[in-house]
Amino acid sequence: MIVFDLKCGEGHTFEAWFKSSSAYQEQKEMGLVTCPFCDSAEITKAPMAPNVAAKSNQKAEVPKAQEPQNHMAAGDSGELSKMVAEAEKFLTGVRQHVEKNFEDVGSNFAEEARKIHYGESEERGIYGESTKEETVELMDEGINVLPIPMPKKADA
Template sequence: MIRYALACEHGHEFEGWFGSSADYDAQAERGLIACPVCDSRAVAKQIMAPAVSGTKKTAAPDVSPQMRSMVMEAMGKVRAHVEENFDYVGDTFAREARAIHEGRSEDRGIYGEATPAEVRKLAEDGVPVAPLPPAAPKKTDVN
């Protein structure tokens, strides 16, 4: 496994784990790598300091296939729950979330799309928002 420091076009930084450098390249080329904050597909590798052995040994986190599978399954269940129980409001998400927060609209769970700027403004104003986990890629689209 190889870990890359990644960032999207909006400056959100995150990590990605891949079987090899070629796996990263193939997934990036097919648009399968997305920012977990804003879902942007314009993602690039960042400069990383090399791991240098010193006198203190720190073990890298052991991400087993079972652990990865368990996390992916949990994320899928969260997404399915939201899609089944919340109201989809499309690109009016920011406006509707603000209206609910301010008591001008019915208090209910919603999901939809918002620009990174809209999400940032909602968070700054104390409106509780969180990204929806991405839909799982089709098994035929990943290695």
């Protein structure tokens, strides 16, 4: 997996994960890469800081164990409310797309993803629930998963 910092024509920057650089290019050409804030398909790669590994004979400084947190700020509460509403709209669209095109395997997600990856079950798109630990284990095994925050259904 590779992560790119992307920028839309409206100036919004965001991060997206792809299987490879060529997968990004293919998805972009098909119009599948869009801005999560304004839905623009006019996307370019934003400048990124390189991730340079330390020499193997150097001891890396280990930061204090901390849970990563994503934060967002806006100039005023009205702007923030608008951004939250746009994000909820986008995530609702993602949820609807996933529900329409993928099989819900519920809490058996990690188990079923492994079966598909190792050829023990038919290859297909699935969605469901997994713990943070299960998700990390799947990624460590090289199993392509994409954690997505899913908003509650309107009728839930």
